[in-house]
């Protein structure tokens with residue numbers, strides 16, 4: 001059974017804008033699935049709907065067999081623990097007034113009942129927990145007392161990833177997590193996500209306009225254009241002649 005199922009999802013904004021048009025997809029546990037498309041193709045709308053931030057009237061979304069209904073608060077809370085998000089702008093995730101160690105512990109503070117297997121909440125001090133989380137994303141303990149303004153873009157994104165990992169999610173949704181970073185740092189973040197995915201076996205849904213990033217990380221690729229899924233294939237079939245002309249154009253523009 002697929003971990004995440006989306007069936008015939010359509011989203012219309014006011015003024016007749018159809019951001020998603022009958023979108024169906026399925027993501028299996030432990031897979032890394034990329035959603036690629038140009039600006040305006042509906043990627044962020046899809047991410048918002050999947051997080052329960054955007055209501056939907058047409059279609060069906062289920063995670064681990066349970067339908068996601070934005071108004072059902074209790075079910076949404078458990079879903080929000082299971083499904084974590086990394087956004088493009090780490091500044092929107094990190095409170096500028098909090099030192100990194102407090103920021104990194106915020107999700108665990110909101111879900112006191114969670115006992116991630118890689119942390120010993122009872123025995124460790126709060127700073128030790130924060131330190132262990134930073135270590136998972138390749139950050140040194142001397143970052144603990146710093147504030148977001150004192151970190152580079154890549155370091156801030158690592159902190160955002162550490163926060164997301166702290167609740168040991170079953171699914172990590174990354175919406176353009178590398179788009180604001182320079183090329184070398186982008187690569188490092190992609191490598192970090194790849195390593196974490198292999199280690200933890202969590203599912204990753206990686207949303208990006210950058211087909212290079214998607215093909216580096218993902219084993220399944222879904223192509224969105226004007227709110228429609230126009231192509232969906234395993235990585236091995238990237239150069240297959242059956243690829244949709246739009247996918248071929250994206251590949252060509254990326255000059256692989």
Ligand SMILES: Nc1ncnc2c1ncn2[C@@H]1O[C@H](COP(=O)(O)OP(=O)(O)OP(=O)(O)O)[C@@H](O)[C@H]1O
Nearest residue numbers: 013014017019037038039040041042043044045046
């Ligand atoms: N709140 C909104 N109200 C009206 N239209 C919207 C709203 N949000 C998005 N849209 C429209 O829906 C379509 C899809 O937008 P969306 O932001 O999901 O695309 P995207 O692929 O994430 O683009 P980008 O990469 O530029 O963020 C676009 O035509 C956009 O103008």
